[in-house]
Amino acid sequence: MLDPYLTGILLAYGVFMIGMFTPGPNILAVIGTSMSIGRTEGKALALGVATGTFCWSMLTALGLTALVSTYASIMVLLKVIGAAYLLWLAFKAFKSAMTIKELEVRPVHLNGGPLAFYRRGLLIQMTNAKAALVWIAIMSLAMDGQAPIWVASLVVVGTSIMSAVGHVIYAVAFSTSPVVAVYAKARRWIDGVLGVYFCFASYKLVTYRP
Incomplete structure (x- = not known):
């Protein structure tokens, strides 16, 4: 029962995990803090x-x-929107790979202990307007008009676990200066790989059939 949807689920996981290497407002806030x-x-x-x-x-x-x-036919439109956004992410990654720039971290200064920082992290993520497009792309990779609800559930659970583990790893690793230095040196190569994968994911999104 899983086989027809396994490729799409893995592609969705892949796009999310690769996206974790793209420093957005959330990751920059974690690193900076x-x-x-x-x-x-x-x-x-x-x-x-x-x-x-x-x-x-x-x-x-x-x-x-x-x-x-x-509206079963709307899935086609959503896939096109998702594929277009993935291509935009690829363009941004390639552009970043061709530029020399410093990592612009965004530390969050708060009073109130860890709970206050937890609330700010939730607020940063929920007010990220681009998140809707990202999730349309991710979910469209795993789902089609006939996909059962458990397919979406697997994507939700899997990406939530990856998000928790990945962001905590960022917090632990980037609290040490050697990791920051290594990332700065490898950033352009990382961005280039991200661009290639986003292009691949965009292609698979418009051509994949479970």
Whole structure:
């Protein structure tokens, strides 16, 4: 029962995991907070971001399921939107790979302990306007007009776990200066690989059939 949807689910996981290597507002906040304030605060912020990931994935899964059950043909449009956004991410990654720039971290300064940083992480993720497009692309890779609800559930659970683990790893690793230095040296290569994968994912999104 899993076989027809396994490729799409793995592609969705792949896009999400690769996206974790693209420094956006959430990751830059985690890195900056861990570097400038402390590892504990960075981890609290990371878990808040991961909770936001779970919320976005749930909202997208429920929304797509409701839309597709009412208008089956809308899935084609959503796949086109998702593929176009993945190509845009590829363009940004290639552009970044060709430029020399410093890592612009964004430390979050708060009073109130880890709980305050957790809430700020959740707020940062939930107010990220681009998250909706990202999740349309991710869910469209795994789902089609006939996909059962458990397919979306696997994507929600899997990406939420990856988000929690990945952002905490960022918080722990980037609280040490050697990791920051290594990342700065490898950034352009990382961006180039990200661009290639986003192009591949965009192609698979418009051609994949479960």
